[in-house]
Amino acid sequence: MTAPFFQVEQLTKKFGGLTAVNNISFTVQPDEMVGLIGPNGAGKSTLVKLIMGILKPDRGSIRFKGKELRGQNPWDIVNRGIAGTFQNTRPFRRLPIIANVMVSCLAPRGRRRGEWVKRIEAKARDALEFAGISDLALEPAAHLSHGDLKRLEIARAIATDPELLILDEPFGGLNPVETELLAKSIRRLHRGGRFGRLHSEGMAMIIIEHKLSELMKIVDRVIVLHFGEIIAAGTPREIVKNPAVIEAYLGEEGA
């Protein structure tokens, strides 16, 4: 039997007495786009930080293409082909946008031979183009709006050529028109193809999002977290009528 493309098994993370991620297991296939939802504090961002090596799990394993990622540093994980964007963006504020993206291309996986600076600059430009902020390339990151910082995060992530891309609330701070545009771009990036000079082979994705209506349109499968545990998993159609999921969300609104 071949190993799953991406597999999380019995993953647990505690913060003192609080179990933020509790015994979570799931897999993602190379051609899948998986939505990860759940009320505030459900453990979604903690799960992303565990996968990206920013937090260390107390228990469990994270395997990518058959190799264990647990215990690896964030840069090792990026080098293996997983990139993530974070809910709270932390760019190099004084550096121009393009330089912020070029830094992401410095991962050792990229070869530094010949005219490598020109190559990563071209790559960074393509990533900015894809993210829709190429006209801001020379602005310092400190000048960006919240929505544009989200796009910068996406540009930085895709510039590392990931095989698995994890997006933590990509639509946060975007208006409906921007959301729709970004959703289309994300779908295209997932399927693969040519974007200007950027060529994408397609990539697996895990998307965390509170704007459920937008998310449900683009994902194949949804995993629902509540108090650190998976309470439901299924197609978007199944999830929207799942009583446990409705209960979890109504409980939040009522609180």
Ligand SMILES: Nc1ncnc2c1ncn2[C@@H]1O[C@H](COP(=O)(O)OP(=O)(O)OP(=O)(O)O)[C@@H](O)[C@H]1O
């Ligand atoms: N570094 C930390 N130290 C202590 N508690 C933390 C830490 N990070 C997260 N938590 C707690 O862990 C729980 C899960 O938080 P997490 O940020 O993963 O939730 P989330 O599902 O991403 O929520 P949101 O939808 O609001 O982004 C919350 O109760 C949160 O307060």
Ligand SMILES: [Mg+2]
């Ligand atoms: Mg979060």
